[in-house]
Amino acid sequence: MLRVAVPNKGTLAGPAVDMLREAGYRQRLDSRELVLADPENNIEFYYLRPRDIAVYVGEGTLDVGITGRDLLLDSGAPAKEILPLGFARSTFRFAAQPGTATSVEDLEGLRIATSYPGLVHKYLADRGVSAQVTRLDGAVETAIKLGVADVIADVVQTGATLRQAGLELFGEALLESEAVLIKRNGVADPDGLDLLVRRLQGVLVARDYVLMDYDIRADRIDEACQITPGLEGPTVSPLHREGWVAVRVMVPRSDAQRLMDELWGIGARAILVTNIHACRL
Numbered sequence: 001m002l003r004v005a006v007p008n009k010g011t012l013a014g015p016a017v018d019m020l021r022e023a024g025y026r027q028r029l030d031s032r033e034l035v036l037a038d039p040e041n042n043i044e045f046y047y048l049r050p051r052d053i054a055v056y057v058g059e060g061t062l063d064v065g066i067t068g069r070d071l072l073l074d075s076g077a078p079a080k081e082i083l084p085l086g087f088a089r090s091t092f093r094f095a096a097q098p099g100t101a102t103s104v105e106d107l108e109g110l111r112i113a114t115s116y117p118g119l120v121h122k123y124l125a126d127r128g129v130s131a132q133v134t135r136l137d138g139a140v141e142t143a144i145k146l147g148v149a150d151v152i153a154d155v156v157q158t159g160a161t162l163r164q165a166g167l168e169l170f171g172e173a174l175l176e177s178e179a180v181l182i183k184r185n186g187v188a189d190p191d192g193l194d195l196l197v198r199r200l201q202g203v204l205v206a207r208d209y210v211l212m213d214y215d216i217r218a219d220r221i222d223e224a225c226q227i228t229p230g231l232e233g234p235t236v237s238p239l240h241r242e243g244w245v246a247v248r249v250m251v252p253r254s255d256a257q258r259l260m261d262e263l264w265g266i267g268a269r270a271i272l273v274t275n276i277h278a279c280r281l
C-alpha cells in the first residue's frame, strides 16, 4: 500500500485534495479524519501539517508527500522533488521598510524574521553574509513594525500583504516555489508510485491543455499543422465535403484564443475548443 502525506491545512491543503480527487482517488470528507485508505487503488493518505511532510518522507515513515518546494528546502530533510504540481506558486523574498537595504550584502549584521530559517541561513551562508535570523510562526511582516526585526524573508504571491505593511521587496528572489510531490532520497521507487505520478501528470495535462477541433481545406493542412502541431501530431480525418479535412489536436489552454484567430486567418472554420476531463499520455 503506497503511503502518501497530504497537507491538512493552509494554502496547500485544498488544491492538493482537489488534485488527488481529480486523479481518481478517494479523499476524506471530514477534516478530523487523519488517515484515509483507498484500498481499490492500493493507496493510503495521511493528513499532516505541511511543514512536517518532508520530515516524514525524509525519514521513510511515509513513501511520498505533497508539500511546497520552499518547505522541503527549509526542512533540510533528505527528500527530493519528483513532480512539480503547478499550484501554490509563490516566490520567497526579502522585504523591509524603504531605505533599509537594496541587496543581500546590505543584510550583514541585520536582524531577519522569517518562518523559513533553514532557507535563509543557507542563502546567506552561500553568499558569506552574516545576519541574525529569528524564526517566527507567521505574520512576520509585523515583526518589523514591532521592532523585532529589520528585515523579513517571506512567501510573496501578489505582494498585497507587503504593500499593506508598508514594506518593499529588495534583492533577487531566494526561490520560486510551488507544490511538489516528494520522495525520500536514495531509495528505489515504492510500488505504485509510477501509477500515482502518471495519474497526477494526467491531471496537469487536462488542466493545461484543451482539445481543439476544426475544419480546413485539405490544401492548407500543412500550414494548419504548423500553427497547431499537437503533442504527437494532429489527427486529420476526411470530411464528407470534398477537399476539406477535420483536424483534432491538443493545444495549451492559454494559447487557445490566439490559435483560433490564426486558424481562422488561414481559412479554418467550425473551430471548437473543449475541456479535457482526464487523460493519460
Ligand SMILES: Nc1ncnc2c1ncn2[C@@H]1O[C@H](COP(=O)(O)OP(=O)(O)OP(=O)(O)O)[C@@H](O)[C@H]1O
Binding pocket: 009, 010, 011, 012, 050, 051, 067, 068, 069, 070, 071, 088, 089, 090, 138, 155, 156, 157, 177, 178, 179
Ligand atoms: N499566499 C500564498 N500564495 C501561494 N502560496 C502560498 C501562499 N502562502 C503560503 N503559500 C505556500 O504554502 C506553503 C506553506 O503552507 P503553510 O500551511 O505552512 O502556510 P500557509 O498556507 O500560509 O498557512 P498558515 O499560515 O495558515 O499556516 C508554502 O509552500 C508556501 O509557499
Ligand SMILES: O=P(O)(O)OC[C@H]1O[C@H](OP(=O)(O)OP(=O)(O)O)[C@H](O)[C@@H]1O
Binding pocket: 137, 138, 139, 140, 154, 155, 156, 157, 158, 159, 160, 161, 162
Ligand atoms: O503576496 P500575498 O498575495 O499577499 O501573499 C503572501 C502572504 O500570504 C501568506 O500569509 P498568510 O495569510 O498565510 O499568513 P501568515 O503570514 O500567518 O502565514 C504569506 O506568509 C504572505 O504573508
Ligand SMILES: [Mg+2]
Binding pocket: 138
Ligand atoms: Mg501563511
